[in-house]
Structure formats: structure tokens, C-alpha cells
Amino acid sequence: MDTVNEVSSSLTFASSYLSNGSCNDNISTCNDPGPSIENLSLSKLSGNFEKLLIDPEYDYSDAEIVVEGIAVPVHRCILASRSQFFHKLFKKRNDSSAKEDGKPRYLMTDLVPNGGVGYEAFNIFLHYLYTGKLKASPPEVSTCVDEACAHDACRPAINYAVELMYASATFQMKELILLAQRRLLNFVEKAFAEDVVPILLVAFRCQLNQLLSHCIHRLARSNLDSVSLERELPCEVSKEIKLLRVKSQPEDESTVMEVDSIHEKSIRRIHKALDCDDVELVKLLLNESDVTLDDAYALHYASAYCDPKVVKEVLSLEPADINLRNSRGYTILHVAARRKEPSVLVALLTKGAHVSDTTLDGQTAVAICRRLTRPKDYNEKTVHGKESNKDLICIDLLEREMRRNTMSAKISDSSQLIADDLHMRLDYLENRVAFARILFPAEARVAMEIADADSTSMYTGLSTRKGSSGNLREVNLNETPSVQTKRLQLRLQALLKTVEMGRRYFPHCSELLDKLLEYDMPDVFFLEKGSAEEQRTKKLRFKELKDDVQKAFHKDMAEKNWSGLSSTSSPKEVLGYKARKRSSLRLIIFIEV
The missing domain is CATH 1.25.40.20 (Ankyrin repeat-containing domain)
Incomplete structure (x- = not known):
């Protein structure tokens, strides 16, 4: 262990210096127990080096390593003296990565290409390089959020130890490799079979034979299916695990396992078709064989490995x-x-x-x-x-x-809506979804995908200008009124379903949108209440209000020299402008004339 020898040499040097220096003036002091003096000196030395990491006043770094998008300042002389990897790296003097201030910059993804090293794990590793002390695992990345978990073998604890191992092995710190390997060995028997996979992979890539053998035998005894082994492990490792399983089976059962039946071949073909995102081929294979989606565990496979759109398409195939x-x-x-x-x-x-x-x-x-x-x-x-x-x-x-609880709201039958009512609802829903896409892009995308909102008529919310080709009201001379109404109704149903999905799965987002809309936007469904005469009066008044607000809005734009709110406006900007003119701007945005 070269690094251990280097550390020992440093300790010996420090001890020799203390013994041969000032101690010569006082023989009685030199007769005191040496280790306490050495420990005190080394502890002080460690604390001084730690200042380089934690105290901004001692920032004399001359390079940076970017980890998860964060630039971590380092001192090349310390890293090079502690690690042969960094010694060789810095010796190359590659100035092409230097910043404007002259500091070379290195990317962690380039330094450790086979496995990710997170920001917290690298800081722990860096602290050890500088101080010789290994800090406790940061709980924010080495524990899970399950309150019932003991955190002795949950996935975050394993992932953190794996990251530390990748750093130790790549940067050639042998003493840390031994510590990390011991920790990973403790996880192997306690963890779920799926969570042993990342431990096996780091052992395989870093050539840790003892740890690798332990993981292989653990998975051979587990009930992890062959498909997962083939998908997630190197070919030679998955073959070895299968061979161990065959040897552990009675002769009659092992003979059956070696036979790749027609049924199993059909299942493999279905899985390969899913890998290619070819749902049509899956459908063809199902028709040509006796295998069903359930026989192939096709939905299990797709949910684990395929694109979300493929999962949705497979769900639409034969009943499963x-x-x-x-x-x-x-x-x-x-x-x-x-x-x-x-x-x-x-x-x-x-x-x-x-x-x-x-x-x-x-x-x-x-x-x-x-x-x-x-x-x-x-x-x-x-x-x-x-x-x-x-x-x-x-x-x-x-x-x-x-x-x-079971959802009680149902999509209403829009076939009875007259044209104005249909357009009014569409305006409201389009712009509600538009704000959802601006404020909550990930949640809105999920809701729209499930509701097929992207497959209906083109979106016409906040980001669409009047007169664009995507306007739902645009007149198509080749489209009859009944066809147009049907198109709008399909769009309405998709948007209603999008809002329903949002309320069901993302209620907090929906509550914020409700608050955002309720102050300025009149209740669309309020206009439908009452007798026919009352409804007509409300709609006339509503149209007058729109005209008045539009005039006020354009006047305010002229005075403030504003061009309106873009699709990239922040919620703070939207709410701020709303406070200045509650009944003007958003009524125009939400209900285009």
C-alpha cells in the first residue's frame, strides 16, 4: 500500500523533527511519551490543512474540479502529493481547460467515466486527502426518506458508498478502497437483490475480486429474474450467475432450465421489440403465438426499461x-x-x-x-x-x-354546448393549461400526456398569438361546421381530462392555479346558470366588460411601454402586474376576443 507508506513516512518525519529539534534543550521533555506529541502535532497539521477547504480566507486554490455542475476549488500540490492519479493528471499541463483566471478546470464525468461521483462523496474524499480523517457519511445523501428504514442497506446508503468507492479506486487511494469495500461487503447480505446490482458493478469495474465474488453468489441465491440479470449486468457476470443457479438445481430441473423452449423464445422476441419501441411488432408477435402480454410480463418489462410513451401504447393493446x-x-x-x-x-x-x-x-x-x-x-x-x-x-x-377517494367529477357532455359556450370553455381551459406549463412544466407534461392533449388540435394558450396557424377558432373552408364542432369538443374533452389529471395527481399545483385565476377570471360556468334570459344578459355584460378591460389594458400598455407578458414571465411578475390592475390584464390574456 504505497499511500499508507507515504503517510507513515510523513508521520516518521514529523516525529523525527520534534525529537531532534527543540526537544534537545530539555531531556525530560523528550522522555515524555512520544505518541501524544506526534498525535497533537498531526492533529494540528490536519486542522491547518482543513482550513484550505472550509475557510474562505484561506482560498489559495489553483484548480477546479466540477462535480454535478458545482466547481470545487482544489490545490494541485496537495492532490498530486497524495495521489498518483492526480500527479499524472496535473503533469500533463493541459491548459486547454483553463478558465479566464488561469485556473485549470476538470470535469468529474471525464475523470470517472464508468461511475458517477456525487458532490457530497467527493467532498468527503477531498477532506480525507487534506486531513487524513474520514468524516461521517452525510445523512442527506446516505439515508432514505422512509421513516421505518434503519438505513443499514437502503439504496441511498449503498449509492453513497459506491460513489466513495469509485472515487477511491479511480484516484488510487488504497486505504480508502479497503474501508469502502468493507462497508459494501456489509450491505450485500442485508440489501434487496436489486440493490446489490450497483455494488456488483463497482466491484466488476474496479476489479475488486473478493467483493465481486460475494455479490455473484448473493444474486445466484436470490430470486432476481434472468431478464433483469441480462439487462443490468455484464454478460460474463450474468452467465456465471446462471451457471451457479443451474449447478444448485437437481439434475432433472437443470436439464429443463437449459432448454430454451419456443415459449421462452417468443417472450424474448417481445422484449426485444419493446427495446426497439416497436409496439406494432409486439402486436404482430402476440397474434402469431400463444403468448399473451401477461405471459411475457410485457408491462413489467416496459415499465422498467421502456420509454413512457411505449408503456402507454402497450397498455392500449390486448387486455392485460x-x-x-x-x-x-x-x-x-x-x-x-x-x-x-x-x-x-x-x-x-x-x-x-x-x-x-x-x-x-x-x-x-x-x-x-x-x-x-x-x-x-x-x-x-x-x-x-x-x-x-x-x-x-x-x-x-x-x-x-x-x-x-373515488373521483366524483365526470366529464360533462359537451354536445349540448352552443358555439359561444364551447369557445369560452376552451379559452379558459387552454390558458389554465398554459399557466400550468409555465409554472409546473414537469407536472403539466405528465397530465397532458395521459390525457392525450398533445394529440388533439394544436395548443392555443398564452404562447400562441392571434392569427397563428394553431388557433382553434381559425376558419378552415374545407371544414364543415359539424366537423369543426367535433374537433373543438375533442379538444375540450382532452383539456378537461388534463385538468382532472392535474387535480388528481398534483393538487398543490392545481390549488395555486385556482388562486391565480379566481380573482381576475369570472367563473365560466357562472355564465351558464339561470334562465335563458339571465344567461343572455350575463354574456352581454361579460362582452362589454371585456371591451372595457381591453381598452384599459391597451392604455396602460401605452403609458408603461409594455408589450405584455410572455410565456417566460415569472409568477412573481404575473402576480405583481395583477395587483396593479386586477380586472384588466389577465381577462384579456385568458379570453381572447
Whole structure:
């Protein structure tokens, strides 16, 4: 262990210096126990080096390493003296990556291409390089948000240890490799089979034979299916695991396992078609064989590995059991919960997946999701207009679905609507969805995908100007009134379903939109209440109000020299302008004349 020897040499040098220096003047002092003096000196030295990391006044860094988009300042002399990897890296003197201030910049993704090293793990590693002390694991990235979890083998704890191992192995710190390997070995027997996979991968890539062998035998004893082994592990490793399983089976059973039956070949073809996103081929293969979607566990496979749109298309094929359990006792929703893709979860829940179903060891989908989520991700602040964290979205919608009562609202029959009423509802819904897309892009996209809102007539909300080709009211001379009405009704139903999906799965977002709209936007459905004469009076008054507000709006624009709100306006800007002119701007935005 070269690095250990280097550290020992440093300790010996420090001890020798103290013994041969000032101690010569006082023999009695030199007779005191040496280790206490050495420990005190080394502790002080460690504290001095730590200042370079934590105290801004001691920022004399001469390089940067970018981790997860954050530039971490480092001192090349310290890194090079502690690690041969950095010594060779800095010796190349590649100035092409230098910034304007002359500091070279290195990307962690380039330094560790086979495995990601997170910001927290790298800082712990860096602290060890500078001080020789290994800090405790940061709980925000090494624990999960499941309150019932002991955090002794949950996925965040494993992922953090794996990141530390990638850093230690890549940067050639042998003493840290031994510590990280010991920690990972403790996880192998405690963790779920799926969570052993990242441990096996780091052992394989970093050539840690003891750890690799332990993981292989653990997975060989597990009930992790062959499809998952082939998809997630290197070919030679998955073959070795299968071979161990065959050897452990009685001769009659092992003979059967070696035979690749026609049934199994058909299933493999279906999976390969799903890998290619070719749902039409899947449909053809189903018609040509006796294999069904359930036989192939096609929805399990698609929910784990395929594009969300493919999952939705497979759900539309022949009837399948949405709550089917695979050989491990996992439902499709359980598999999707491990993936943590909101649109897949919503598609399954919409089709009737039971959110309260448990695995054989008693885990619900939301418990699975929580055991995979770090507090850092779960507690990340949601910023309107930016992508929300998928971990938080998944947990929130699964928990809410657990508590949700049966929806009582139904899509009303819009065939009885007259043209003005139809346009009025469309205006309101289009612009409600538009604001959702601006403030909550991730949530809005999921709701629109499930509701097929993108497949109907082109969107005409805030981002669409009058006279554009996407306007729903645009007259098509080749389109009869009945065809146009049908087109608008289809769009209305898609938008109603989008809003319904938003209220069901993202109620907090919907509440904010309700508050945003309720002050300035008259209740559209208020105009339908009352007798025919009352409705006509309301609509006439409403039209007059629109004209008055439009005039006031244009006058205000001329005085303030404003061009209106764009689709990129922040919520603060929208609300601020609303406070200045409550009844003008947004009525014009929401209901175009």
C-alpha cells in the first residue's frame, strides 16, 4: 500500500523533527511519551490543512474540479502529493481547460467515466486527502426518506458508498478502497437483490475480486429474474450467475432450465421489440403465438426499461392484468416505483393499478419509492417554471393516491354546448393549461400526456398569438361546421381530462392555479346558470366588460411601454402586474376576443 507508506513516512518525519529539534534543550521533555506529541502535532497539521477547504480566507486554490455542475476549488500540490492519479493528471499541463483566471478546470464525468461521483462523496474524499480523517457519511445523501428504514442497506446508503468507492479506486487511494469495500461487503447480505446490482458493478469495474465474488453468489441465491440479470449486468457476470443457479438445481430441473423452449423464445422476441419501441411488432408477435402480454410480463418489462410513451401504447393493446404479479411477487406498479418515472406511474394508476398492493415482504409502491429517495432530493425546493424533482413528484402522487377517494367529477357532455359556450370553455381551459406549463412544466407534461392533449388540435394558450396557424377558432373552408364542432369538443374533452389529471395527481399545483385565476377570471360556468334570459344578459355584460378591460389594458400598455407578458414571465411578475390592475390584464390574456 504505497499511500499508507507515504503517510507513515510523513508521520516518521514529523516525529523525527520534534525529537531532534527543540526537544534537545530539555531531556525530560523528550522522555515524555512520544505518541501524544506526534498525535497533537498531526492533529494540528490536519486542522491547518482543513482550513484550505472550509475557510474562505484561506482560498489559495489553483484548480477546479466540477462535480454535478458545482466547481470545487482544489490545490494541485496537495492532490498530486497524495495521489498518483492526480500527479499524472496535473503533469500533463493541459491548459486547454483553463478558465479566464488561469485556473485549470476538470470535469468529474471525464475523470470517472464508468461511475458517477456525487458532490457530497467527493467532498468527503477531498477532506480525507487534506486531513487524513474520514468524516461521517452525510445523512442527506446516505439515508432514505422512509421513516421505518434503519438505513443499514437502503439504496441511498449503498449509492453513497459506491460513489466513495469509485472515487477511491479511480484516484488510487488504497486505504480508502479497503474501508469502502468493507462497508459494501456489509450491505450485500442485508440489501434487496436489486440493490446489490450497483455494488456488483463497482466491484466488476474496479476489479475488486473478493467483493465481486460475494455479490455473484448473493444474486445466484436470490430470486432476481434472468431478464433483469441480462439487462443490468455484464454478460460474463450474468452467465456465471446462471451457471451457479443451474449447478444448485437437481439434475432433472437443470436439464429443463437449459432448454430454451419456443415459449421462452417468443417472450424474448417481445422484449426485444419493446427495446426497439416497436409496439406494432409486439402486436404482430402476440397474434402469431400463444403468448399473451401477461405471459411475457410485457408491462413489467416496459415499465422498467421502456420509454413512457411505449408503456402507454402497450397498455392500449390486448387486455392485460394491470395488477399482475411477476415471479418475485412484484406488481407492475411496484416495478414502476423502482424506476421513479411520474408519467409511467400515472399511466398505470389511471388504468386501475392498486396502489395499496404489497410485495411479498410487505412493501407498498410508495414505500419502495421512499426507500430509493435521498432527503437531499426529497427536500429540494420546488421552483416555479423549472423542472420539479421526480422523486418528490412520485412519492407525492403515490401517497395522495393512497388517500384519494373515488373521483366524483365526470366529464360533462359537451354536445349540448352552443358555439359561444364551447369557445369560452376552451379559452379558459387552454390558458389554465398554459399557466400550468409555465409554472409546473414537469407536472403539466405528465397530465397532458395521459390525457392525450398533445394529440388533439394544436395548443392555443398564452404562447400562441392571434392569427397563428394553431388557433382553434381559425376558419378552415374545407371544414364543415359539424366537423369543426367535433374537433373543438375533442379538444375540450382532452383539456378537461388534463385538468382532472392535474387535480388528481398534483393538487398543490392545481390549488395555486385556482388562486391565480379566481380573482381576475369570472367563473365560466357562472355564465351558464339561470334562465335563458339571465344567461343572455350575463354574456352581454361579460362582452362589454371585456371591451372595457381591453381598452384599459391597451392604455396602460401605452403609458408603461409594455408589450405584455410572455410565456417566460415569472409568477412573481404575473402576480405583481395583477395587483396593479386586477380586472384588466389577465381577462384579456385568458379570453381572447
